[in-house]
Amino acid sequence: MIFVYGECRQIVRDAVRLYVKRFPERVTPSRAAFTNVIICFQETGRVDNKIRRGSKAATDDRKTVNILTAVTQNPHASTMQLARESGISQRNVLRILHLNKFHAFHVSLHQELHGNDFQSRVNFCEWGLQKLQSDELFLTTVLFTDEATYTNYGQVNRHNMHYWPIENPQWLREVDKQTPRFVNVWCGLRNGEIIGPYFIDGTLNTSRYKDILTEILPHLLENIPLHIRQTMWFQQDGCPAHSARIITQFLNVTFGDRWIGHAVLSVKQRFRVCINVQGHYFKHLY
Numbered sequence: 001m002i003f004v005y006g007e008c009r010q011i012v013r014d015a016v017r018l019y020v021k022r023f024p025e026r027v028t029p030s031r032a033a034f035t036n037v038i039i040c041f042q043e044t045g046r047v048d049n050k051i052r053r054g055s056k057a058a059t060d061d062r063k064t065v066n067i068l069t070a071v072t073q074n075p076h077a078s079t080m081q082l083a084r085e086s087g088i089s090q091r092n093v094l095r096i097l098h099l100n101k102f103h104a105f106h107v108s109l110h111q112e113l114h115g116n117d118f119q120s121r122v123n124f125c126e127w128g129l130q131k132l133q134s135d136e137l138f139l140t141t142v143l144f145t146d147e148a149t150y151t152n153y154g155q156v157n158r159h160n161m162h163y164w165p166i167e168n169p170q171w172l173r174e175v176d177k178q179t180p181r182f183v184n185v186w187c188g189l190r191n192g193e194i195i196g197p198y199f200i201d202g203t204l205n206t207s208r209y210k211d212i213l214t215e216i217l218p219h220l221l222e223n224i225p226l227h228i229r230q231t232m233w234f235q236q237d238g239c240p241a242h243s244a245r246i247i248t249q250f251l252n253v254t255f256g257d258r259w260i261g262h263a264v265l266s267v268k269q270r271f272r273v274c275i276n277v278q279g280h281y282f283k284h285l286y
Contacts, residue, residue, distance in 0.1 A: 004022065
């Protein structure tokens with residue numbers, strides 16, 4: 001189009017006619033489209049539509065510095081807010097941030113830790129690594145379980161929360177998901193297969209959790225072959241209902257030493273741990 005325009009002595013009407021004659025298999029451009037390409041080439045040296053005529057002016061050094069300064073002072077600012085305060089379009093704000101290697105990292109929600117939780121997690125990870133060294137498929141034999149509380153208020157909208165830096169700041173917010181508020185749901189995961197979910201009527205207490213283990217879980221595991229259930233591990237977290245004596249006694253009878261959880265060991269249990277530490281003791285606390 002540029003060469004045809006030059007051949008026709010910069011007369012757009014004649015350039016369009018020559019272009020259609022020379023390239024009959026292509027879509028016929030309008031005079032306005034032809035003119036826009038010529039103007040874009042004259043102002044930017046390019047002809048692709050991705051570069052707008054106002055881009056160069058909208059992203060000059062002064063405005064770039066203002067955007068980067070605003071982001072440095074408030075890394076949680078949205079691009080809409082930056083566009084409103086700087087007077088340039090949101091599209092150009094994003095272009096400035098991307099050209100300067102800024103990324104919109106989202107907040108990560110993590111279960112809040114207390115007391116000895118940090119060291120207990122380290123101990124559990126070390127034990128898990130030892131198990132994987134002896135059996136690479138060990139994790140496929142574990143039924144991982146957890147409960148989650150769903151509410152109609154107080155949730156964090158991660159999509160609208162940003163932190164604009166050059167490097168990942170590992171931004172996170174601690175939340176306590178064990179606090180019962182509206183609807184509690186129990187669910188399990190074994191070797192990529194979802195077990196459940198089961199909706200809990202009310203808050204999770206020892207009685208309701210015992211009913212889940214004794215009445216609900218057997219039905220949810222009906223599709224799992226018997227030989228897998230007989231060798232399957234069971235995992236639960238540190239919810240208070242999980243640590244009740246009636247629960248740990250049930251797990252000891254049902255799974256033996258093949259369960260993972262948080263519980264208080266009695267003197268007799270501690271003695272049994274010392275005896276089996278050289279053998280095949282598989283009950284570990286985290």
